[in-house]
Structures are given as C-alpha cells and as structure tokens.
Amino acid sequence: MSDYILTKDYFIAVIEDLVVLVEEKKDYFIELDSAIGDGDHGMNLSIGFREVNKNLETWKSEDINTIFKNAGTALLDKVGGAAGPLYGGFFMKFGLPVKGKEEVDFDEFILMMESGVAIIEKRGKAVVGDKTMVDTLRPALDALKAAYTEEGLAPKEAMKKAVEVGEAGSDSTIPIIAKKGRAMRLGERAIGHRDPGSASSAAILEVFYKQMP
Amino acid sequence: MTGVIIVSHSEKLAEGLRDIVMEMNDGSVEIIAAGGADGGRIGTNTLKIKAAVEALAERDHILIFVDLGSAVLCSETAIEMLDENIQKKVHIVDAPLVEGVVGGVIQATICNDLEQIIATAKEGANLRKIC
Numbered sequence: 001m002s003d004y005i006l007t008k009d010y011f012i013a014v015i016e017d018l019v020v021l022v023e024e025k026k027d028y029f030i031e032l033d034s035a036i037g038d039g040d041h042g043m044n045l046s047i048g049f050r051e052v053n054k055n056l057e058t059w060k061s062e063d064i065n066t067i068f069k070n071a072g073t074a075l076l077d078k079v080g081g082a083a084g085p086l087y088g089g090f091f092m093k094f095g096l097p098v099k100g101k102e103e104v105d106f107d108e109f110i111l112m113m114e115s116g117v118a119i120i121e122k123r124g125k126a127v128v129g130d131k132t133m134v135d136t137l138r139p140a141l142d143a144l145k146a147a148y149t150e151e152g153l154a155p156k157e158a159m160k161k162a163v164e165v166g167e168a169g170s171d172s173t174i175p176i177i178a179k180k181g182r183a184m185r186l187g188e189r190a191i192g193h194r195d196p197g198s199a200s201s202a203a204i205l206e207v208f209y210k211q212m213p
Numbered sequence: 214m215t216g217v218i219i220v221s222h223s224e225k226l227a228e229g230l231r232d233i234v235m236e237m238n239d240g241s242v243e244i245i246a247a248g249g250a251d252g253g254r255i256g257t258n259t260l261k262i263k264a265a266v267e268a269l270a271e272r273d274h275i276l277i278f279v280d281l282g283s284a285v286l287c288s289e290t291a292i293e294m295l296d297e298n299i300q301k302k303v304h305i306v307d308a309p310l311v312e313g314v315v316g317g318v319i320q321a322t323i324c325n326d327l328e329q330i331i332a333t334a335k336e337g338a339n340l341r342k343i344c
Contacts, residue, residue: 040256047251076290080256082283085290088259123286181282 004155007103008064010211012056015071017207019053022046025203032196036183040081041196048079048087063102065095082124082181083197086133089123090116106155110145117141124180128169131178131190133197140166140205159209166205170198215321215330216269217244219314220288221280222256224249230311234318242321243269244314257284263291270299274327276334277305278314304331312337 022029022045029042051074059067068091076088097111098104104112117137121127126134144162147153153161173195181197183190217234221227227248234244247265250256262277269275277288285305292303304327306313317334324330 038255044250044256077258077260078251080250080254080258080283082286084250084256084283085259085286089290123290 004106005103006106006109006212008067010213011064011067012060013211014208015052015056015067017211018204019049019056021203021207022049022200025200029196029200032194032199035193036178036186036190037196038081038182041083041200044079044081044083045087045200048075048084051075051078063095063100064104065099065101068092068095083200085123086120086197089119093119106148106158109155110141110148113141113144126180129176130180131173131176131183131195131198132180133195133201135173135195136166136169136198136201136205139169140202156209156212159205159212163202163205163209166202170194170202173198214272214325215242215318216272216275217242217314217318217321218262218265218269218275218277218288219244219246219248219310220257220262220277220284221246221248221310222250222284223280224253226280226310230314233311234314237315237319237322239322242318243272244318245269257287259287259290259294262288263294266291266295266299266303270302272302273325274330275299275303276317276321276330277303278308278310278317278334279305280310306331306334308334309337312340316340 026042026046029045030039033039033041052071059070072088072091075091076084094112094116097115098108120137121134124132126132128135128138140162143165144158147158147161175191177188178184178190219227219230227246231244231246245265245268247261250258266275279285279288288305292300313334316337317330320330320333
C-alpha cells in the first residue's frame with residue numbers, strides 16, 4: 001500500500017511552485033480581499049514567499065521537516081495579517097510528523113496535512129461554515145483520507161479528489177456571511193464574495209497535487 | 214511589577230500610545246510598543262510580539278493590549294512559542310486599546326495585583342467621554 005513515495009525533491013518543487021503561484025495570483029487575492037477584508041492578502045503572501053524563495057537554496061540540504069519549519073517561520077515573520085500565523089503555523093507543523101526524514105509514504109503525507117490543517121483550525125478557532133480557509137482545508141483533508149484509506153484510490157487520484165472538494169469548499173464561502181476576521185464586521189455585505197483565505201488554500205492544495213508523481 | 218505590550222496594526226499608533234501613557238507612568242511599568250508588520254507595513258508581527266514578551270520575562274505579569282483581529286491571533290501565536298514559565302505570566306487583555314492601556318498602566322503604578330489591573334483596564338470599555 002505504501003510503496004508510493006514522496007521525496008524531499010517533491011516537497012522542494014512544491015515550495016518553488018508556491019513561490020510562483022502567489023506571484024501569479026497576487027492581484028486575484030488582493031481583489032478578493034479588497035472586497036471584504038483589508039486587501040493585503042495578496043501582497044502579504046507575495047512578500048512572505050519571496051522571503052522563502054530567497055533562503056530556499058540554503059535550506060535544501062536539511063530534512064523535510066526543517067525545510068518546512070524554516071519556510072513557516074519566514075511566513076510568520078513576513079506575512080503581516082492573520083495569514084502569517086495561519087500559513088506560518090501550517091508549514092511549521094507540516095513536517096513535524098516526519099521529523100528527520102528525507103522521503104515519506106502517502107500515509108505520512110496525510111498525517112502531515114492533518115498536522116498543518118489542525119493548527120490552522122486551532123489558531124483561527126474556525127470551523128467549516130465560518131467563511132475562512134478552513135472551509136477549503138477541512139473538507140479537502142477529510143476527502144483525501146476517505147478517498148485513499150476507504151475508497152482505495154491511488155494517491156494522486158485521492159489528492160485530485162481533495163483538490164476538487166477543497167475548491168467546492170471555497171465556492172461554498174461565497175453565499176454566506178463571515179464568522180471570523182475583518183469580513184465578520186460586514187455582516188450580510190460579505191454575501192456574494194469568496195473568502196480570500198479559502199481561495200489561496202485551494203490554490204496551495206492544487207500545487208501539492210500537480211507536483212505529485 | 215508589570216510589563217505592558219501594545220500590539221497595533223500601526224507601528225506609529227503603538228508608539229504614539231506608548232508616548233501618551235508614559236506621561237502617567239512613574240517608571241514602575243515597563244511598556245513596549247510592538248506595532249506594525251515587518252518593515253513597518255500595516256499589520257502585526259508574531260516574532261516582534263514574542264521578542265517583546267521575552268524582554269519583559271522578568272516582570273511579575275505581562276499584559277498585552279491589542280487593536281484588531283490578527284493582533285490577537287499573532288499575540289496568541291507568540292505566547293504559544295514561549296517557555297511555559299513565561300506563558301503563565303502573559304495575559305491578552307480584552308479592553309479598548311487607548312482607554313485600556315491608560316487605565317491598566319495607571320492601576321499598575323498603584324498596585325501589583327493582576328486582577329485589579331486587568332479589571333481597571335477592562336473598565337475602559339465603559340468610559341464615557343462626553344457626560
């Protein structure tokens with residue numbers, strides 16, 4: 001079951017793609033956040049991942065956990081809004097279940113995702129339906145686990161399912177009011193707008209999927 | 214003795230508030246402004262807050278006052294990253310920023326009782342400006 005291996009090179013490639021992603025989607029995230037937040041989500045992620053990119057080369061000799069811990073710390077320091085502790089926390093905790101390892105199997109990958117998503121839920125004190133990144137991440141993670149361990153899908157197929165469910169989760173933030181963050185103060189005025197955090201989370205999951213062998 | 218940390222999205226706001234309240238401080242309260250994101254941008258910075266708490270680690274209690282949303286999130290994250298011994302001393306106060314810091318600092322110059330200081334700071338929410 002676990003002869004599917006994700007190497008350190010896979011994870012480095014994911015980080016490199018994330019650097020590209022946040023630049024490509026910067027204006028889109030700014031637009032989403034300007035509608036119902038303070039408009040800094042796109043710029044914040046861009047500044048954060050530029051810092052990651054600047055240092056990535058020197059981290060490459062470390063194990064998977066250390067690389068993500070360093071990346072998370074950089075995001076924590078450079079990303080100014082709530083996304084700093086949230087995505088910073090995600091990456092700082094992401095590698096924790098595989099401390100010291102240079103490659104992981106798919107069961108371990110799922111544990112890593114669980115570890116990352118759990119800290120976002122804990123720090124954000126958010127649940128599904130609050131109009132946050134959790135609306136993308138929690139259903140996506142549950143779908144990933146179900147598709148792989150219960151439905152028996154191949155790892156990449158399971159991750160594809162997770163991405164689709166995550167995107168649907170992001171879509172589900174559009175017609176609802178926000179229960180967290182700056183958008184909470186807008187009440188019904190937030191209806192009709194996608195949550196920017198849910199959008200960036202969906203895009204990040206897609207990067208993990210696309211790089212999978 | 215008490216330590217106070219002001220966490221605002223604006224570096225200037227945090228420093229300005231510190232300037233105001235220093236006029237009422239007899240020197241017994243140490244106050245650190247930890248406002249703004251990295252590079253002085255609008256936002257909050259977890260590592261800046263963490264460093265402020267560490268600088269006040271010798272104080273009996275450390276009170277963090279916050280302005281909006283991610284100021285709370287970053288403060289909580291900063292506390293989480295610290296040793297348990299320091300964690301126990303740190304309290305995020307649910308009070309309005311200006312009135313809370315002013316009330317809290319004045320009370321902290323009068324007594325060293327944590328509950329009283331926090332209660333006075335929180336009373337800032339009921340302060341009437343025009344009677």
